[in-house]
Amino acid sequence: MRRWLCWALLSGLALANPFAALVVTPHGEQIFDLATGVTTLPNGGEVAAREAGVVLIGQRLRFQQGVFVEAHEARVEAEAFILSAPAIFLDIAQQSLSASGGVVYQSPELVLSAEQLQIDLVKGHAVLSNVVSTGVPLLEAAVLVVAGDLNAALLVGPYRYQDGPLVLSSSEAGDLLELRWSTTAEGLSFTVSTDISAELLARYAPD
Amino acid sequence: MAWAEAGCEDFSPRVLTIEGLGSVWYQNLTIRDGLAQFAGGVCVELLSAPSWRLEAERLESTPAGFKLQVVELSSQEITATATAAFFDLVGEVLTLEQVKAQSPYYRLSGAQARLQGDVLWFTDALATTCVCAAEALYLVGSPEARFDLAYNRVLLREGVLKIGGLSLPLPAELTISEETLANLEAPLVVEYLPSDPERGVVGSGLGVRVPNLPLDDGLSLELGVTGLDVDYPLNAIALLRLRRPDMTAELGKGREGWQIDVTRYERLLPWLSLTYGTRNRPYAAQDYLQEAFAGVVMQQAIPNLLGGDRLALRGELFAAGSSQVVNGIHVLSPRLGGLAGIAYRSSTTPLGRLDVALDASLTSYPSTPSWQYGLRLRPTWTWQHAPLSLTVRYDRQWTNSGSPFSTTLDRLMPIHNVAATATIAGPLGSGAGSLSFSGSYNFLPEPGRNPLQQLSLSAEAELPMGGVSVYPSLVLNAAGWFNPVADPKSLANLQAGLAVVGDAWTVGLRTRYNFVAPQPGLDRLELSSSFPLTFATVTLTPFAALDLAPTLLTAEPPRVSGHGLMLTWRSCCGTIEVGYRQHDNQFTTRLALHLGR
Numbered sequence: 007m008r009r010w011l012c013w014a015l016l017s018g019l020a021l022a023n024p025f026a027a028l029v030v031t032p033h034g035e036q037i038f039d040l041a042t043g044v045t046t047l048p049n050g051g052e053v054a055a056r057e058a059g060v061v062l063i064g065q066r067l068r069f070q071q072g073v074f075v076e077a078h079e080a081r082v083e084a085e086a087f088i089l090s091a092p093a094i095f096l097d098i099a100q101q102s103l104s105a106s107g108g109v110v111y112q113s114p115e116l117v118l119s120a121e122q123l124q125i126d127l128v129k130g131h132a133v134l135s136n137v138v139s140t141g142v143p144l145l146e147a148a149v150l151v152v153a154g155d156l157n158a159a160l161l162v163g164p165y166r167y168q169d170g171p172l173v174l175s176s177s178e179a180g181d182l183l184e185l186r187w188s189t190t191a192e193g194l195s196f197t198v199s200t201d202i203s204a205e206l207l208a209r210y211a212p213d
Numbered sequence: 214m215a216w217a218e219a220g221c222e223d224f225s226p227r228v229l230t231i232e233g234l235g236s237v238w239y240q241n242l243t244i245r246d247g248l249a250q251f252a253g254g255v256c257v258e259l260l261s262a263p264s265w266r267l268e269a270e271r272l273e274s275t276p277a278g279f280k281l282q283v284v285e286l287s288s289q290e291i292t293a294t295a296t297a298a299f300f301d302l303v304g305e306v307l308t309l310e311q312v313k314a315q316s317p318y319y320r321l322s323g324a325q326a327r328l329q330g331d332v333l334w335f336t337d338a339l340a341t342t343c344v345c346a347a348e349a350l351y352l353v354g355s356p357e358a359r360f361d362l363a364y365n366r367v368l369l370r371e372g373v374l375k376i377g378g379l380s381l382p383l384p385a386e387l388t389i390s391e392e393t394l395a396n397l398e399a400p401l402v403v404e405y406l407p408s409d410p411e412r413g414v415v416g417s418g419l420g421v422r423v424p425n426l427p428l429d430d431g432l433s434l435e436l437g438v439t440g441l442d443v444d445y446p447l448n449a450i451a452l453l454r455l456r457r458p459d460m461t462a463e464l465g466k467g468r469e470g471w472q473i474d475v476t477r478y479e480r481l482l483p484w485l486s487l488t489y490g491t492r493n494r495p496y497a498a499q500d501y502l503q504e505a506f507a508g509v510v511m512q513q514a515i516p517n518l519l520g521g522d523r524l525a526l527r528g529e530l531f532a533a534g535s536s537q538v539v540n541g542i543h544v545l546s547p548r549l550g551g552l553a554g555i556a557y558r559s560s561t562t563p564l565g566r567l568d569v570a571l572d573a574s575l576t577s578y579p580s581t582p583s584w585q586y587g588l589r590l591r592p593t594w595t596w597q598h599a600p601l602s603l604t605v606r607y608d609r610q611w612t613n614s615g616s617p618f619s620t621t622l623d624r625l626m627p628i629h630n631v632a633a634t635a636t637i638a639g640p641l642g643s644g645a646g647s648l649s650f651s652g653s654y655n656f657l658p659e660p661g662r663n664p665l666q667q668l669s670l671s672a673e674a675e676l677p678m679g680g681v682s683v684y685p686s687l688v689l690n691a692a693g694w695f696n697p698v699a700d701p702k703s704l705a706n707l708q709a710g711l712a713v714v715g716d717a718w719t720v721g722l723r724t725r726y727n728f729v730a731p732q733p734g735l736d737r738l739e740l741s742s743s744f745p746l747t748f749a750t751v752t753l754t755p756f757a758a759l760d761l762a763p764t765l766l767t768a769e770p771p772r773v774s775g776h777g778l779m780l781t782w783r784s785c786c787g788t789i790e791v792g793y794r795q796h797d798n799q800f801t802t803r804l805a806l807h808l809g810r
Contacts, residue, residue: 178226
C-alpha cells in the first residue's frame with residue numbers, strides 16, 4: 007500500500023514537470039552509465055520534451071532522466087524561439103535553459119547574439135548578457151530580458167538602440183529601456199520607452 | 214544656465230542621436246510609430262548650429278520636425294530664452310518665439326528669432342547695451358536684427374533709437390560688436406555761434422538742436438533753441454524739411470528767421486528737367502528775399518571722351534520775379550537769364566591731373582533796367598608722387614557786377630587769385646611726419662588788404678615714444694614780410710608747438726612770435742593740460758590753458774586762454790560723454806554714447 011502510494015506520488019510529480027518525460031532519438035550509439043544514471047549520445051541526437059514543445063538537438067548529448075540534458079554544438083527548437091550555442095544545459099528540475107559561448111537566439115521579432123543566455127521555461131522569459139541584435143531593430147545591451155508573452159523586452163544599460171535614423175543610447179550601467187512590439191498591417195511596429203511597466207520590471211532580477 | 218564646455222553630456226547619460234541632425238540628451242522618452250515624446254527636460258545639440266546648446270522642458274517630434282517648450286539657448290557668449298521653438302527638418306532651421314537674449318555687452322529681444330548656423334535672426338527686435346537689471350535707459354528698435362556668433366556682433370537694420378518717448382533715426386545699418394563698438398553720436402547738436410561783425414556773421418549764442426527728426430518718407434523736422442546764454446536773444450527753431458526726388462521744401466522758423474522754400478522738379482527727358490518754385494526768406498541774412506522762379510536745366514555727362522577723362526555739361530534758362538532789400542533800398546525786378554557750364558577732369562598721367570571748370574552767365578533785369586554777365590575759369594592741377602604732392606589752383610571771374618540784388622541772390626564780384634600747395638609726407642622714425650608749403654595771391658584785393666594772402670611753411674610729426682605720443686609742430690607765416698599796403702591782418706610769425714598725449718591725459722606747449730606790426734614780439738606762450746579724475750563710475754577730465762606771455766612781458770597774471778570739462782559716465786548701458794571746450798576762440802561741445810563698456 008505504501009509502495010503504491012510512493013509510486014503514485016512520484017508519477018504525479020513527474021507528470022507536473024513537462025520535461026520529466028523525455029523522448030530521446032539517438033543518431034548513433036547510446037551509452038548508459040549504471041553508476042551515475044547518465045546516458046551519453048556520442049554521435050548526437052535529439053531530446054524532446056513533447057509536452058513543453060521543446061526539442062534539443064546536439065552533436066553530442068548527455069542526459070539524466072528527470073535531472074538534466076546537456077548538449078554540445080546544440081540547437082533548441084521551441085514554439086516561441088530557436089536557440090543555438092556551442093553548449094546548452096537544460097535543468098529539468100528548475101525548468102530552465104542556459105547557454106554560453108556565442109549564443110544565437112531567434113524569435114519572430116528579434117535575432118540576437120549573446121555571450122550568455124538564461125531562459126526561464128516556466129515564466130517564459132529569456133535573459134541575455136552582452137547581447138547584440140543582428141536584425142532590425144539594431145540593439146546592443148549589457149543585459150536584455152525578452153518576455154515574449156508580453157511582446158516586450160527590457161534593455162539594461164549600457165545600451166544602444168537604433169531604429170532607422172534614431173539612435174538611443176545610455177552610458178549608465180543599469181539604466182533601463184523598455185521595448186514593445188506589435189504586429190500591424192504594415193508589419194512589426196516597435197515602441198521604446200524609459201517608462202518601464204511593472205510586469206516587465208518584475209521579470210528583471212539583476213545580480 | 215551656464216554653457217558647459219562639455220556640452221550636453223552632463224545633462225543625462227541618455228541620448229537620442231538623429232543622423233545628420235544632432236543629439237538630444239533626455240530624462241524620459243517614448244518613441245511610438247516613429248514619433249518621439251520627451252519629458253523631464255532635454256538638452257539638444259544641433260549639427261547645423263554646433264556653437265549652441267538648447268535645453269527645453271518638453272520636446273515632441275512631428276513628421277515635419279521637433280517642437281520644444283520653454284527653451285533655453287546658450288553659447289559661450291550669449292544666453293537666450295524662448296517660450297517655444299520648432300526645428301524644421303527640411304530647412305534645418307530652428308525658429309523661436311518670444312525670444313530674449315543677453316550677452317555681456319547687450320540685450321536683445323524679438324517676437325521671433327531663427328537660428329541658422331552661428332547666426333540668430335531676430336524679427337521686431339529691441340536691442341540695448343543696458344545689461345543691468347533695471348529698465349533700460351534706451352532701446353534700439355529694428356524690424357530685423359542679426360546676431361552673428363562667429364564674429365560676436367549685432368547688425369541692426371533701419372534702427373530707431375528710443376529714449377523715453379522720443380524716437381530718433383539711426384544709420385541704415387548699425388553694427389554693435391565687442392571689438393568695434395560704434396560710438397553712437399547722439400543726434401543732438403549743442404553749439405555756440407558767436408557774432409563776427411567783420412565777416413557780417415550774426416551769431417545766435419548757445420543753442421541746442423535736434424536737426425533731423427524723421428516724420429515720414431523724406432519728411433523731417435528740426436527743433437531747437439538758441440540764445441540760451443545771456444548775450445543773445447532766446448530763439449526757437451522749428452523747421453519742417455521735405456526731401457523727395459520730385460520736390461524739396463523747407464517751411465518754418467530757422468536760426469535766422471522764418472522761411473518758406475518750395476521747389477518742384479519734373480524730368481522732361483533724361484538730360485532735361487523743369488524746375489519751379491518759390492523762396493521766401495524775410496530776414497536780414499538773406500536781405501529779405503522773396504521770389505518765384507521757373508526754369509529748365511540741361512545736364513549731360515560724357516565719360517571717357519579722350520580715354521579715362523570726364524566731361525560734364527550744364528545749361529540753364531530761367532525766369533524769376535525777385536524782391537530784396539539791399540542797403541535799405543527795396544529792389545523789385547524780374548530776372549531773365551541763362552547759365553552754361555563745362556567741367557572737365559583729365560585722366561591721371563605721370564604729369565598729374567588737370568581739372569577745369571568754365572561757367573558763363575547772362576542775366577537781364579528789365580525793371581531797373583540793367584544786365585549782368587559773368588565768366589569764370591577755374592583750372593586746378595594736381596601732381597602726386599609719394600611722398601611729394603603738388604596742387605596749383607587758379608580762379609578768375611570776369612563780371613560787370615550789374616545785378617541790382619545782393620550777393621546772397623545773384624550779384625557777382627570779380628575774382629582773380631592763385632594758390633599753390635606742396636607737401637612731403639611719410640614715415641618718420643617710428644611715426645609719421647609732413648612738411649608743407651602753402652601760398653596764395655589775390656590779384657584783386659579789397660582796399661587795404663595784402664594781395665599776398667598766405668605764404669607759410671609748416672612741419673609736423675606724430676612720434677610714439679614710451680607709451681605716449683608726441684606731436685611737435687612748427688609753422689612759419691611770411692606773408693606779412695611782403696605787405697605793401699601795411700595790412701594789419703597780414704601775418705609774419707613763427708609758431709611752435711609740442712603736445713604729449715598719454716592714455717587719458719595731455720600736456721601741450723604753444724608759442725608764437727610775431728615779426729611785424731601791429732604786435733611784434735612774443736605773442737603767446739601757452740601751457741595747456743587735461744588730466745582725468747577717476748571715481749567709481751565717473752571720470753572728470755578738466756582742460757585748462759594758460760597764456761604766460763602777459764606774465765613774462767608785462768608782469769600781468771597769466772591769461773586763461775582755454776578751459777573745458779569732459780564728464781565720462783560709465784553705466785551699465787555704456788559710456789556717456791558730455792563736455793565742452795573753449796579754446797582758440799572756438800567753443801565746442803561733445804555729447805556721445807559709446808555702446809558697451
